[in-house]
Amino acid sequence: MPDEQEPGGATRIVEQFHRLYYESEAQTWKNTFFLGVRTAKCPLDLWIYQELLFDLRPDLVVECGTAWGGSALYLATICDLVDTGRIVTIDVADDPGRPQHPRITYVHGSSTSDEVVAMVHHEAASAGSVLVLLDSDHSCEHVAGELAAYASLVTPGSYLVVEDTNVNGHPVLPEFGPGPWEAVDGFLATHPEFVVDDEREKFFLTFNPRGFLRRR
Ligand SMILES: C[S@@+](CC[C@H](N)C(=O)[O-])C[C@H]1O[C@@H](n2cnc3c(N)ncnc32)[C@H](O)[C@@H]1O
Secondary structure (H helix, E strand, C coil): CCCCCCHHHHHHHHHHHHHHHHHCCCCCCCCCEEECCCCCCCHHHHHHHHHHHHHHHHCCEEECCCCCCHHHHHHHHHHHHHHEEEEEEEEECCCCCCCCCCCEEEECCCCCCCHHHHHHHHHHHHCCHHHEEECCCHHHHHHHHHHHHHHHCCCCCEEEECCHHHHHHCCCCCCCCCCCCHHHHHHHCCCCCEEEEEHHHCCCCCCCCCCEECCC
């Protein structure tokens, strides 16, 4: 076990725990539920989302990648508690068994298709503040396409969260290939209006390292 006092010791502890949490046989992140609905999130990241929703009170949350609907239900439940906001969540896979909630709109289609992008932009036109979460296909190419499609919707002071930047060896799944982390690199090089907010990584373990992008 690394000594936290050594140079780089804390980083090594966090990375070891990250790999244990993500890659060990138990694969805890695949066994996580919100009110009985599966979500592929680290609870520490969900807590950060709760803080973002409380701080920002966005009118609209756009989520790319619905899966079972657990993250959408979580976001909608926090919106209930802060008494504002709605969720538009997009997935290529349709699933009629997802949780129903008055604040959630499910969209069936690819997050980068012209149709879906136009529909989400139309929804955002009437929203004063918008938060965008990217959690669908984690290939670099697809994430870059989502960044191009949705970054402009993020209102100043709000966030564009690029999820699962941890893959491709940052620090898990080193064989993944270029993914969200690499897409963020390309995006930040040409979008100085966004900055990495590492304060949102304060719990040490996050699946989204360098992925909490705040619009100035
Ligand atoms: C990591 S899961 C989403 C997890 C969910 N947000 C949660 O936290 O529980 C990724 C989802 O993205 C969807 N997906 C894959 N490619 C997509 C695309 N091009 N457009 C929209 N969704 C896509 C998959 O069907 C899958 O359900």
